[in-house]
Amino acid sequence: YLDFEDECSSQASESFYKDYINYQLHSFLKDKDIETLLKNAQAVYTELPFYSMDGNEYSNGVMDLVLKMSDKSFIIIDYKTNIQEEADRKLFEERILKTYRSQLDFYEKILRKMLSLSEETKVECHIYFMNDDKYMKN
Missing domain, CATH: 3.90.320.10 (Lambda Exonuclease; Chain A)
Incomplete structure (x- = not known):
């Protein structure tokens, strides 16, 4: 993704980056081991x-x-x-x-x-x- 950053509009890049971070955070918090650790x-x-x-x-x-x-x-x-x-x-x-x-x-x-x-x-x-x-x- 970063290799093509100059070819993307800054708004599209920002939107992609936010979506990617949200996806990663959601996946992390959804992991059963992580969820158990955070609860305890x-x-x-x-x-x-x-x-x-x-x-x-x-x-x-x-x-x-x-x-x-x-x-x-x-x-x-x-x-x-x-x-x-x-x-x-x-x-x-x-x-x-x-x-x-x-x-x-x-x-x-x-x-x-x-x-x-x-x-x-x-x-x-x-x-x-x-x-x-x-x-x-x-």
Whole structure:
């Protein structure tokens, strides 16, 4: 879509983009796993910004969705727009987890630091693929 943006009128582009976002949001909220998590969450944080200084290294970013569950555990959900390419779902999940493992581990580390969470506090990191409506727990 973005490759053809210059060929579309700005009004048509804006309309398409809004429709696409509405569709993605509706699909996300309709997912049974997501629906259950949101219903059981004690608190929901969207677009949670973070800033971190580790020695001379500065990091900043945004965690897409963080849920504080009623059992005091946390779930971080990272949205991805990757399109599933492999026919074999297991191979796809293994590749994705390898690709994003360090990012998810970093998010967990940052959340623990931000909230002064103990090592006993359960923190899970999950991925939701927006383009193919797939939710993946790690």
